[in-house]
Amino acid sequence: MTISDVARNDWYPVAIENLLIEGQPETVVLMGETLTILRAADDQIKVTAADGSECPLTLRYGHVWSSIGRPEHALFDIPEAAEEGRRMVDCGPVRVKASPLRVVENFLDIAHFPFVHTDILGAEPHTEVEPYKVEIRDTVDEVWATKVRFFQPQAAKSAEEGQMTDYMYRVPAPCVSILYKTSPPRPGAWDVIGLFVRPISEELCDAYAWMALYDEDSNQTDLVQFQQMIFLQDRSILENQIPRLLPLDPKMEIPTRADTTSVAYRRWLKRKGMTYGAQLVAR
Amino acid sequence: MIRDTQPLMMNRQTELFRFSGDVSDPDFLDWICHRANRLGLNGWVRKNAAGGFIEALASGPEELLDAMELGCSLGPITVWVETVVRCPHDSDGPMPNGFKILTQAD
Ligand SMILES: [Fe+2]
Numbered sequence: 042m043t044i045s046d047v048a049r050n051d052w053y054p055v056a057i058e059n060l061l062i063e064g065q066p067e068t069v070v071l072m073g074e075t076l077t078i079l080r081a082a083d084d085q086i087k088v089t090a091a092d093g094s095e096c097p098l099t100l101r102y103g104h105v106w107s108s109i110g111r112p113e114h115a116l117f118d119i120p121e122a123a124e125e126g127r128r129m130v131d132c133g134p135v136r137v138k139a140s141p142l143r144v145v146e147n148f149l150d151i152a153h154f155p156f157v158h159t160d161i162l163g164a165e166p167h168t169e170v171e172p173y174k175v176e177i178r179d180t181v182d183e184v185w186a187t188k189v190r191f192f193q194p195q196a197a198k199s200a201e202e203g204q205m206t207d208y209m210y211r212v213p214a215p216c217v218s219i220l221y222k223t224s225p226p227r228p229g230a231w232d233v234i235g236l237f238v239r240p241i242s243e244e245l246c247d248a249y250a251w252m253a254l255y256d257e258d259s260n261q262t263d264l265v266q267f268q269q270m271i272f273l274q275d276r277s278i279l280e281n282q283i284p285r286l287l288p289l290d291p292k293m294e295i296p297t298r299a300d301t302t303s304v305a306y307r308r309w310l311k312r313k314g315m316t317y318g319a320q321l322v323a324r
Numbered sequence: 325m326i327r328d329t330q331p332l333m334m335n336r337q338t339e340l341f342r343f344s345g346d347v348s349d350p351d352f353l354d355w356i357c358h359r360a361n362r363l364g365l366n367g368w369v370r371k372n373a374a375g376g377f378i379e380a381l382a383s384g385p386e387e388l389l390d391a392m393e394l395g396c397s398l399g400p401i402t403v404w405v406e407t408v409v410r411c412p413h414d415s416d417g418p419m420p421n422g423f424k425i426l427t428q429a430d
Contacts, residue, residue, distance in 0.1 A: 294326040
């Protein structure tokens, strides 16, 4: 199959920077191509393709980013990553047998909290999602959902009781979603959780979660475990979705108001021509 | 994931929809009709050749009219819906039972 330029010429996470050990190469698959990541003796990190050619490289947000094409744009910016007092936590990859686009779509789905993350990120009878705002911001070419409010029994590892949590979602690249949510220890500030997805094939991917939190108390292992527990709940849903590819034609579905963000995301993918991991004609 | 649930609201209303953008694929009319029938809406859809857009009159509960807008704003892959405009319509005339495509002859 041919991979569209928009998919090929983008940045994807290929490794966690801190976990690369000098002299021990790691190999990963990115859209069917095998890449080798090596931290050399001079501490320089290099990514090479199977034919030995060097691949583009960006080191940011704790991850090594690369491409099988030639990205003409810099990696998206997360300004909060530079803010003082935040803890950066890499949660490691989770392999999911689903389209990378499905994984991003699920991350954007506010309505699934009470049903998938029962008694943690949501609970009955608080299943109603209040009206929120979704837009494709043409100036930055990103999808944003703002003014999202939801009751959560345990919004984060640091949360001691249930609370109304405010959310914002941002999609700066087809396989990336960034979530902003009320920080339980600092109600005026946002915790930031990034989901960075590497497509292995159209129906298989590795999802890396990354957090930039205001949380001085929880230990690192607990934070990672909390996030992994949440994501494993998502995975079991994701791996059972039919079709595995993300439909860009919703003929067989009935999206309702709760799916506004998903539809905006799919419209944005369609306009960009991002078809890797997508189903174009409903069957 | 889009769940296959339909809200059960009884407050029926009638609205005129206008879909514009790259909507010239004639199959889009069938697609819209299929959507409206799945949602149980009454009304019609037709091509406004002079205006270069598609217009549909649909009657049903507000939540389902919202679902109509949302589904059609994405539409089939051959179509790009740039904008959807909706306005209330005082329909004293008879609404068709079900949903159909109007041709020029209608
Ligand atoms: Fe989830």
